Amino acid sequence: MAELQQLRVQEAVDSMVKSLERENIRKMQGLMFRCSAACCEESQASMQQVHQCIERCHAPLAQAQALVTSELEKFQDRLARCTMYCNDKAKDSIDAGSKELHVKRQLETCVTKCVDDHMNLIPTMTRKMKESLSSIGK
Template sequence: MARPEEKAERYQKAMQKMVAELQHKHLNPLMKESFLCSAACCDIRNERELQICLDNCQQRAQAAKTFIESKMQEFQARMQRCMERCQDLAQESVPPNPTEKDIFKAQDKLANCLAGCAEEYEGKLEPFKIDVAAQLSKALSSWHGRG
């Protein structure tokens, strides 16, 4: 069985991999599209029209970035609540006037519970990524033509 630290490290690596994949597959193409669009705007002589063009070019990429950041914050907040429950459980397990053994047991309980959170949420990363990608694709199709 993996130690709690190993589970936490596995979760962190899986999270980093998922973020990198969302960046590479979804945000980078939108940023490229935005930059190419912005470059085309540079032919506009009117300063006001140029700025409108540049703003329009950036809308889809910025909206997608904001959307993904929002979804990531929601996911991380759920993970944080799991970890807070672990802290509550560990604190509640400590009797008044705890012995060193009681404190060790509570710390062990906390570490194992946190490892459980890491394992649980690592398992949720792939479905989360798929869901975010699907929602983003749907949103992008509705944003198409706005820029």
């Protein structure tokens, strides 16, 4: 993928992840730590009970992190498939005898369209993840 296009996507995804972390994940981390601390305050609990309590406290955060990771992987996979299609198209054009400069432009146009299309998916993906994160642990 052209470096500029890759940078555009990376910056948009980084911004989304920072927003999710700031607005959702961080609150969940605070809850998890406070919950875990409360588990440790139970003087009558056995070591195993405290450990299980802490694991229960950590579960929503782990679920949230898994959700974000999964969504980002799906996004990356979709973008990769799109750019692979562009590469295949370019290879087919070269094989058909098209000029290299023409194929290069065609490839750049195709990759730019992939990036544009996927950039347009980010707001919806963000909203969907925020909704899912809000429902975790409730």
